[in-house]
Amino acid sequence: MFDLEAGDELDLVVETARQWAQSELVPSIRDAESARSVAKGLRETWEEVGLGTLELPPMQGGAGLGCVGRVLVNEELAAGDAGQLLALDSSAPIYSAALEIGGEEAVGELLKLTEQGRLRGILVVAEDAARCDVDESTMTLDVPWVAADAADVVAVLTSDSLLVATSGLVFDPVRGAGFRAAGGAGLRVDGAAIVSRWTNAEGAGRAKARVRLHYASVLLGILRATCEFSNAYAQEREAFGKPIGHHQALAFLITDMRMALEAARGLVHEAAWRVDAGLTCSVEAAAAWAECIEIARSIGPNGVQILGGHGFMADYPVEKHMREARALSLLCGGFDAAVEEAGRGLIESSSPLALCSEGGL
Amino acid sequence: MEFRIDDATRERIEAARELGEREFRPAGLAADRAGAPIPVGDPFFDRSIARGEGRTRWRPPGAATPKARSSSSPSVISNMLVAEELAYWDRGVINAAPGPGLPESNVVSMGTPEQKERYLGPFVDPDQPRWACFAMTEPGAGSDAAAIRTLARKDGDGWILNGAKCFIGGASRSDWILVQATLDPTKGRSAQRAFFVEQGTPGLGGFNIEKKMGLKAYESTSFTLDDVRVPAENLLGGEERYQSSAGFKTAMRTFNAGRPIIAANAVGMARAALDETIRFARERDLLGDSRVRDRIESIARKVRKARLVCLRAGWLAQLERPNIIEASMSKAMAAQIAQESTSAGLEILGADGARGDHLIEKLYRDVKAMDIVEGTGQIQRMIIARSLTGLPR
Numbered sequence A: 001m002f003d004l005e006a007g008d009e010l011d012l013v014v015e016t017a018r019q020w021a022q023s024e025l026v027p028s029i030r031d032a033e034s035a036r037s038v039a040k041g042l043r044e045t046w047e048e049v050g051l052g053t054l055e056l057p058p059m060q061g062g063a064g065l066g067c068v069g070r071v072l073v074n075e076e077l078a079a080g081d082a083g084q085l086l087a088l089d090s091s092a093p094i095y096s097a098a099l100e101i102g103g104e105e106a107v108g109e110l111l112k113l114t115e116q117g118r119l120r121g122i123l124v125v126a127e128d129a130a131r132c133d134v135d136e137s138t139m140t141l142d143v144p145w146v147a148a149d150a151a152d153v154v155a156v157l158t159s160d161s162l163l164v165a166t167s168g169l170v171f172d173p174v175r176g177a178g179f180r181a182a183g184g185a186g187l188r189v190d191g192a193a194i195v196s197r198w199t200n201a202e203g204a205g206r207a208k209a210r211v212r213l214h215y216a217s218v219l220l221g222i223l224r225a226t227c228e229f230s231n232a233y234a235q236e237r238e239a240f241g242k243p244i245g246h247h248q249a250l251a252f253l254i255t256d257m258r259m260a261l262e263a264a265r266g267l268v269h270e271a272a273w274r275v276d277a278g279l280t281c282s283v284e285a286a287a288a289w290a291e292c293i294e295i296a297r298s299i300g301p302n303g304v305q306i307l308g309g310h311g312f313m314a315d316y317p318v319e320k321h322m323r324e325a326r327a328l329s330l331l332c333g334g335f336d337a338a339v340e341e342a343g344r345g346l347i348e349s350s351s352p353l354a355l356c357s358e359g360g361l
Numbered sequence B: 001m002e003f004r005i006d007d008a009t010r011e012r013i014e015a016a017r018e019l020g021e022r023e024f025r026p027a028g029l030a031a032d033r034a035g036a037p038i039p040v041g042d043p044f045f046d047r048s049i050a051r052g053e054g055r056t057r058w059r060p061p062g063a064a065t066p067k068a069r070s071s072s073s074p075s076v077i078s079n080m081l082v083a084e085e086l087a088y089w090d091r092g093v094i095n096a097a098p099g100p101g102l103p104e105s106n107v108v109s110m111g112t113p114e115q116k117e118r119y120l121g122p123f124v125d126p127d128q129p130r131w132a133c134f135a136m137t138e139p140g141a142g143s144d145a146a147a148i149r150t151l152a153r154k155d156g157d158g159w160i161l162n163g164a165k166c167f168i169g170g171a172s173r174s175d176w177i178l179v180q181a182t183l184d185p186t187k188g189r190s191a192q193r194a195f196f197v198e199q200g201t202p203g204l205g206g207f208n209i210e211k212k213m214g215l216k217a218y219e220s221t222s223f224t225l226d227d228v229r230v231p232a233e234n235l236l237g238g239e240e241r242y243q244s245s246a247g248f249k250t251a252m253r254t255f256n257a258g259r260p261i262i263a264a265n266a267v268g269m270a271r272a273a274l275d276e277t278i279r280f281a282r283e284r285d286l287l288g289d290s291r292v293r294d295r296i297e298s299i300a301r302k303v304r305k306a307r308l309v310c311l312r313a314g315w316l317a318q319l320e321r322p323n324i325i326e327a328s329m330s331k332a333m334a335a336q337i338a339q340e341s342t343s344a345g346l347e348i349l350g351a352d353g354a355r356g357d358h359l360i361e362k363l364y365r366d367v368k369a370m371d372i373v374e375g376t377g378q379i380q381r382m383i384i385a386r387s388l389t390g391l392p393r
Helices: A008-035 A042-049 A066-088 A092-113 A201-236 A248-277 A282-307 A318-328 A334-346 B007-034 B043-050 B076-096 B104-110 B113-123 B185-191 B247-251 B258-283 B290-318 B324-354 B359-371 B377-388
Strands: A121-125 A131-134 A138-146 A153-157 A161-165 A169-173 A185-193 A196-199 B131-135 B151-155 B158-169 B174-182 B192-198 B204-209 B220-231
Touching: A008 A042, A008 A066, A042 A066, A066 A092, A066 A201, A066 A248, A066 A318, A092 A121, A092 A153, A092 A161, A092 A196, A092 A201, A121 A138, A121 A201, A138 A153, A153 A201, A161 A185, A161 A201, A196 A201, A201 A248, A201 A282, A201 A318, A248 A282, A248 B290, A248 B324, A248 B377, A282 A318, A282 A334, A282 B290, A334 B290, B007 B043, B007 B076, B007 B359, B076 B258, B076 B290, B076 B359, B104 B113, B113 B192, B131 B158, B151 B174, B158 B174, B158 B192, B174 B185, B185 B192, B192 B220, B258 B290, B258 B324, B258 B359, B290 B324, B324 B359, B324 B377
Parallel strands: A121 A153, B131 B174
Antiparallel strands: A131 A138, A138 A185, A153 A161, A161 A196, A169 A185, B151 B158, B158 B220, B174 B192, B204 B220
């Protein structure tokens, strides 16, 4: 039963994502960041490759690969460039949330609102807003940062609902700590009409779990890129007569970075599997998100550290990884909210990790 | 991708849980309080034999396979989860259990038919608790197994062994000891051989059961080999095996299932500390305190991730895929997390943890060994770094 193989179909999709990210995203990392936009024509090739809706049911144009498929692909794409990924795929978390809270019907309605994904949508988790007031027909929002200069659709995930507005969206550009390829703005919404609404507390909890896993897998990709780049650098750069990676202090640091990444990946995959299996997943997803944030705090700065002064310069990607990993970690309530949610869930049981518990291990 | 476990493994875990709660936990606590291993004549071992434990998986030629063993062998994953569950109840008691123990696999895979008959035969259907053990570690050679100094010298049609071994589990109560020795200490592992030394052989002596910080249920023993003479047929695998270049390396593979099992033990101990911490915090009404909850969350998250890293290493071993990096990661990570888990538990206990009578305090002492046996955390990192960064040997 226990099997960590993704399966032939998903392996193929993941490999496609890896190759596409390396050929299409990696060469334009800095150009896209400077331009605050992806290169002309990239959006069209993104749509052709079909990675944007892969978790959606086939009836809705997706590949039906679920949350596991999403997290595996996200890691590959983000390892290429998370900034361009967020620019191309900002709507994906909305669909994931909609699936959990309103099912396929909600996804269908959202696809209409975004004109089958052609219009840009962004998801705001209510905890990330400085202000989030919702009544029966309108919403008022003040969000300090979204990774977009503009959007046509804003979906807000609260503790029990998913709400959508398409008008009255005001974007105040900000420089952004990272993900500049996707743009960056503060978002204000003042009494905008709610055009769609789904309310379902359990579904909202699962939706949040799924959104956390979405961002967690992006974080995994960024951190993997840091690990791979800094390790490769440590093989080439010499100090005191040998590659710096052959000095035990750095060798152990690189080893610990890799171990941390592998472990966090395991948590993300198990939680994603639980989502797809219909099992409880809020505690597991919150823990996976918290773990990814925790390792980002060390892997990001350590990636720069391994490169020394070079790491501090924008000539190398590790400084960008460090900034973006930190910024992304602040979403969905960040570390403290994840720990709080996971902690409260854990203590309901006297033996929360007992083997042979519900569903999985 | 599938994280469910099969029904057969589920049943094994349930059985291990029942056995652990009824037998292992009380026996481990009693040994810890007594400060001595479970005695050879303890009824605990008689019950173990009566349950059919302490037997070899080897079957004599032509012997029928016992019904209970007729189905396919449990998977590595299944064994790891059972190892986790048993260690949850008491890791020391696992090591105390009678049986052919650590050397069994070596004898099964490398032993001559006569050696299997002579040394594993008594473990086919033992009428009393029997032990055997493997002696590698020496006062001057722990993780660096290539550095052992116990010398084997050819003498006529036999061998003479001289040296000292330490931290050997169950040595004084073993029917025989598989002793690792070297023909030439300057030639590393290629010069190493393993010899069966039967209890009572002249020159085998000086047994000293060490006083330990934890894991007191089983004996860790030092002993000496002083001109111990063994016949040629006591060389594991026989002389001919070593005429080929393979030698002892035949036992080495690109995958490793031993380290993930030890790591799974550590996960079980960490989980025990977690549960005891939650129980204490609930009883003392501390769970409303976010500082306490956050610590518990942190422990649980780390234990969960260690388990998944272990299972990944075990899964690769099960498929006989290379897992050297993953096996070392599992060992390094799980042992460290288990130490952190018990330590954090003690902090939540506060001064109650300093009384010396709480299970978490015992676990804190027990678990330190997990970062030492089968290669320390530092050795594991060296193994990983050789692959990852090209760290020179």
